[in-house]
Amino acid sequence: VADLAMMSAHLLSWLIWLPIVGGFVVLGLGHRATVAKWVSLVVSTLALLLSIPLWSWFKTGTAEMQFVERSPWITTIHAQFYIGVDGISMPLILLTTFTTVLIVIASWQNVEKRVAQYMAAFLIMEGLMIGVFAALDGVLFYVFWEAMLLPMFIIIGVWGGPRRVYATIKFFLYTFIGSLLMLVALIYLYLKSGSYELAVFQHLPLTLREQTFIFLAFFAAFAVKVPMFPVHTWLPDAHVEAPTGGSVVLAAIMLKMGGYGFLRFSLPIAPDASRELDWLIIALSLIAVVYISFVALAQRDMKKLIAYSSIAHMGFVTLGMFIGFQIVAHTGKTSGIELGLDGAVVQMLSHGLVSGAMFLCVGVMYDRVHSREISAYGGVVNTMPKFAAFMVLFALANSSLPGTSGFVGEFLVILASFKANVWYAFLAATILVLGAAYTLWLVKRVIFGEIANDKVAALKDINGREFLVLGLLALGVLLVGLWPAPLLDVMRATTQHLAEQLLVSKVAL
Amino acid sequence: MIAGAFNPSSFNAGLVYAWPEIFLSLAACAILMLDLLLNEKQRRWTGWLAIISLIITAVLVAVQPLSSKIVALGGLFELDRMAQVLKIAMILVVAAVFVYSTDYLQRRSILKGEYFVLGLFATVGGMVLISAASLITLYLGLELMSLCLYAMVAFDRDSGIAAESAIKYFVLGSMASGTLLYGMSIVYGVTGSLELAEIATAVRNAGIGGNIGLLFGIAFVIVGVGFKFGAVPFHMWIPDVYEGSPTCVTVFIGTASKLAAFALAMRLLPEALGASQADWSQMLVVLSVLSMTIGNIVAIAQSNLKRMLAYSTISHVGYVLLGILAGTAQGYQAAMFYMISYIIVAAGAFGMILLMSKQGFEADKIADFKGLNARSPWLAGMMAILMFSLAGLPPFIGFPAKLGVIQAVLNVHMVWLAVVAVLFSVVGAFYYLRIVKVMYFDEPTETSSIGGSLLMRTVLSVNALLVFALGVIPGTLLQICQQALQ
Numbered sequence: 001v002a003d004l005a006m007m008s009a010h011l012l013s014w015l016i017w018l019p020i021v022g023g024f025v026v027l028g029l030g031h032r033a034t035v036a037k038w039v040s041l042v043v044s045t046l047a048l049l050l051s052i053p054l055w056s057w058f059k060t061g062t063a064e065m066q067f068v069e070r071s072p073w074i075t076t077i078h079a080q081f082y083i084g085v086d087g088i089s090m091p092l093i094l095l096t097t098f099t100t101v102l103i104v105i106a107s108w109q110n111v112e113k114r115v116a117q118y119m120a121a122f123l124i125m126e127g128l129m130i131g132v133f134a135a136l137d138g139v140l141f142y143v144f145w146e147a148m149l150l151p152m153f154i155i156i157g158v159w160g161g162p163r164r165v166y167a168t169i170k171f172f173l174y175t176f177i178g179s180l181l182m183l184v185a186l187i188y189l190y191l192k193s194g195s196y197e198l199a200v201f202q203h204l205p206l207t208l209r210e211q212t213f214i215f216l217a218f219f220a221a222f223a224v225k226v227p228m229f230p231v232h233t234w235l236p237d238a239h240v241e242a243p244t245g246g247s248v249v250l251a252a253i254m255l256k257m258g259g260y261g262f263l264r265f266s267l268p269i270a271p272d273a274s275r276e277l278d279w280l281i282i283a284l285s286l287i288a289v290v291y292i293s294f295v296a297l298a299q300r301d302m303k304k305l306i307a308y309s310s311i312a313h314m315g316f317v318t319l320g321m322f323i324g325f326q327i328v329a330h331t332g333k334t335s336g337i338e339l340g341l342d343g344a345v346v347q348m349l350s351h352g353l354v355s356g357a358m359f360l361c362v363g364v365m366y367d368r369v370h371s372r373e374i375s376a377y378g379g380v381v382n383t384m385p386k387f388a389a390f391m392v393l394f395a396l397a398n399s400s401l402p403g404t405s406g407f408v409g410e411f412l413v414i415l416a417s418f419k420a421n422v423w424y425a426f427l428a429a430t431i432l433v434l435g436a437a438y439t440l441w442l443v444k445r446v447i448f449g450e451i452a453n454d455k456v457a458a459l460k461d462i463n464g465r466e467f468l469v470l471g472l473l474a475l476g477v478l479l480v481g482l483w484p485a486p487l488l489d490v491m492r493a494t495t496q497h498l499a500e501q502l503l504v505s506k507v508a509l
Numbered sequence: 510m511i512a513g514a515f516n517p518s519s520f521n522a523g524l525v526y527a528w529p530e531i532f533l534s535l536a537a538c539a540i541l542m543l544d545l546l547l548n549e550k551q552r553r554w555t556g557w558l559a560i561i562s563l564i565i566t567a568v569l570v571a572v573q574p575l576s577s578k579i580v581a582l583g584g585l586f587e588l589d590r591m592a593q594v595l596k597i598a599m600i601l602v603v604a605a606v607f608v609y610s611t612d613y614l615q616r617r618s619i620l621k622g623e624y625f626v627l628g629l630f631a632t633v634g635g636m637v638l639i640s641a642a643s644l645i646t647l648y649l650g651l652e653l654m655s656l657c658l659y660a661m662v663a664f665d666r667d668s669g670i671a672a673e674s675a676i677k678y679f680v681l682g683s684m685a686s687g688t689l690l691y692g693m694s695i696v697y698g699v700t701g702s703l704e705l706a707e708i709a710t711a712v713r714n715a716g717i718g719g720n721i722g723l724l725f726g727i728a729f730v731i732v733g734v735g736f737k738f739g740a741v742p743f744h745m746w747i748p749d750v751y752e753g754s755p756t757c758v759t760v761f762i763g764t765a766s767k768l769a770a771f772a773l774a775m776r777l778l779p780e781a782l783g784a785s786q787a788d789w790s791q792m793l794v795v796l797s798v799l800s801m802t803i804g805n806i807v808a809i810a811q812s813n814l815k816r817m818l819a820y821s822t823i824s825h826v827g828y829v830l831l832g833i834l835a836g837t838a839q840g841y842q843a844a845m846f847y848m849i850s851y852i853i854v855a856a857g858a859f860g861m862i863l864l865m866s867k868q869g870f871e872a873d874k875i876a877d878f879k880g881l882n883a884r885s886p887w888l889a890g891m892m893a894i895l896m897f898s899l900a901g902l903p904p905f906i907g908f909p910a911k912l913g914v915i916q917a918v919l920n921v922h923m924v925w926l927a928v929v930a931v932l933f934s935v936v937g938a939f940y941y942l943r944i945v946k947v948m949y950f951d952e953p954t955e956t957s958s959i960g961g962s963l964l965m966r967t968v969l970s971v972n973a974l975l976v977f978a979l980g981v982i983p984g985t986l987l988q989i990c991q992q993a994l995q
């Protein structure tokens with residue numbers, strides 16, 4: 001029992017540092033590719049196993065931070081190494097460890113050059129991403145948030161496609177400019193409160209004017225990351241040029257950080273400004289849902305199509321977060337707020353699984369044909385029946401079929417929108433139609449029909465390794481879709497607490 | 510102590526505080542003599558002796574007992590914590606520069622004893638400047654350092670571009686010194702004293718903050734400081750001198766002389782003219798914004814790495830000025846931290862150029878770093894650390910430095926300045942990333958092995974890893990800066 005207590009006291013530290021240290025070890029292996037792969041697999045699997053107690057020992061029914069660790073770090077500016085998880089960040093950490101294992105397995109054969117560096121970059125990034133979700137101190141959060149860009153910059157730039165340099169620099173600068181404005185806001189809050197603790201920030205009284213500036217600074221950081229219309233243009237480029245693993249991390253986890261940032265920073269620290277500016281977020285979200293879905297319809301490149309689909313689905317996430325203010329404004333009741341928040345979080349997790357799976361599917365085809373053009377395919381089902389089954393399942397999840405994970409989150413968000421105004425719900429629900437349109441049309445053109453060319457005719461179906469990766473993802477998609485109750489239980493207390501925070505004006509404090 | 514009432518016994522007692530400077534001067538003279546006795550093969554010993562005497566000097570500075578500020582030598586010399594920290598930083602960075610240079614000079618067959626001797630005298634000048642308690646010593650130290658640097662730029666006498674740079678540096682540097690001296694004379698005229706402490710009292714007591722004569726003097730002083738710092742619009746010499754000098758001199762100018770310029774600014778502005786902070790702050794705001802803007806934007810267009818780093822220096826000076834212009838103790842501490850962290854990174858970055866250089870070939874084009882990751886992953890990693898740090902990314906030392914100066918300006922409610930600072934650091938990130946890009950994303954055009962002795966590689970690696978380590982755990986250095994400027 002004492003060992004268990006020790007373990008649980010430092011569990012998060014282990015989760016952060018194990019992959020980072022492991023990554024540096026792999027980096028030191030140099031040209032020994034096979035050893036590097038096995039070490040990476042062991043490290044990432046260990047991290048996944050370590051994250052399971054995070055779920056099983058997690059106490060539901062409380063919004064308190066759990067697995068908290070706190071020690072002094074930079075004493076002159078009162079920054080601490082202060083980490084912990086609640087019902088929102090814990091599932092996201094699980095998503096991170098799960099996805100990284102899949103990426104290591106999926107990249108087993110299709111990375112040819114500098115294998116050790118490739119694996120090391122993903123492991124280091126895993127640790128940093130867990131750090132982002134666990135950090136409860138502003139400086140610590142910022143360090144992880146920014147440091148995470150470096151491995152991603154290298155991954156896209158070294159192992160990416162023909163326009164990789166353009167894509168990776170665009171990706172980097174876009175995110176960097178937003179983050180720096182967030183840094184200014186964090187320092188401002190520190191000077192005001194004398195501490196970098198997020199909990200202190202959340203209780204700090206701020207005038208509406210201050211809140212508005214702080215909200216906009218955070219908005220710059222998180223809107224780029226989500227990404228929201230009109231700062232989404234880096235995403236299609238980055239996705240198209242990134243290697244499969246990079247696309248998966250981008251779609252499955254990095255985009256979620258934007259949403260997580262809204263939940264952890266914008267809403268609780270600047271609730272009044274969030275209420276004043278909710279129209280902005282809701283409008284941009286609805287534009288993302290409707291307009292970007294049409295853009296997705298017009299794509300000829302599979303990765304680009306999925307990238308645009310990601311933007312549209314993430315629009316749902318931000319809609320769910322801010323629709324609560326409209327519910328209060330229109331009905332005077334507060335009952336629907338946590339519905340939207342729940343929906344947003346479930347949608348983030350579901351999108352992590354589904355978009356990751358879609359990118360892996362494209363990766364499977366790309367490895368064989370070396371083209372991402374939709375027109376290069378057709379009738380894949382004839383030669384790759386097992387693969388086609390998976391692809392169709394993920395496509396259906398992407399178009400939010402009931403029974404898949406995609407349905408749960410979107411249903412909750414639409415339900416919340418309905419409480420606010422029927423027109424919001426109407427516009428939001430167009431994603432069900434348009435999402436089905438572009439995804440199923442993609443499947444029709446790529447998977448079904450006659451065999452289009454010799455390359456497709458020569459395709460070999462997925463091997464055991466690929467089956468394992470896609471199978472695990474399919475399991476996750478169905479599990480969340482059919483039985484979302486445990487997940488909702490875990491996050492309920494946290495979202496309820498957040499909903500209460502939103503309603504308390506900090507101006508009056 | 511009043512000038513005129515000269516007391517020989519107390520003067521002699523005060524010499525003890527200047528012992529490190531005296532030792533280093535004597536050591537430099539001795540090395541100059543010894544160098545005559547060495548033949549070409551033994552020339553390396555000049556470098557080793559110089560490095561050893563620097564390390565001894567650093568120890569001498571470190572063991573100086575210091576409870577409070579000491580003014581000695583008839584009010585010419587002062588020893589405080591800031592002086593101690595800056596001196597140790599300067600000596601150590603010069604020692605690292607000498608390690609890098611010995612190798613480089615030998616490979617390029619221009620290993621001459623003069624380089625080290627001049628470098629040592631320049632260091633003495635810097636130390637005198639750092640410890641100056643009077644306008645006279647301030648100027649004396651500055652000129653000793655500058656004259657040595659002019660000569661160092663030209664010491665490779667067969668290089669036409671170096672000679673051109675030396676002339677340019679000399680002419681512009683002398684002009685700056687003249688301007689500074691003119692400003693000092695006006696300050697002396699208004700306050701009636703040469704001693705910094707007395708000037709401070711005079712400015713504070715007389716309430717002559719708005720005195721037009723003093724303002725005039727401050728303006729000239731700022732021009733002089735701006736020149737030595739290389740802040741826009743007094744930056745014109747920097748790119749040409751950086752590019753034209755032999756790289757081993759560029760690194761000297763880019764590190765030790767920047768630290769000296771910082772000391773100059775600290776002694777003159779907060780210490781002597783602290784009471785007119787409102788006046789010089791406004792002037793520094795202009796210099797700072799222009800430096801960040803021009804430095805970062807023009808750096809993008811450079812294809813020569815030394816020139817790019819020159820413009821990068823200019824932009825970093827803009828960030829250092831942010832801390833000074835805030836006019837708070839926290840701001841000065843942040844500026845000092847920024848300056849020290851910058852010279853650590855700059856020493857490493859120029860050290861990489863020195864390492865990559867070969868016989869008859871300076872690796873100072875950005876293209877020379879193409880595909881470095883394929884040639885040597887370790888060195889590419891080190892260079893990447895240095896570039897990321899210059900861009901101000903965590904977890905490298907450039908990040909806590911930037912955090913500090915932004916905090917300083919936000920603390921005095923200049924939010925717009927903080928926003929300008931962070932926006933231009935995004936511009937800066939672009940050209941630092943370009944170096945990472947050529948190292949990692951491009952294929953190498955050259956396959957020859959990279960030279961450098963084991964010692965040089967070790968010191969360079971330690972230098973780069975220090976940038977990483979201090980970025981993760983900046984607490985100790987931050988505390989040192991905090992204690993130095995309370």
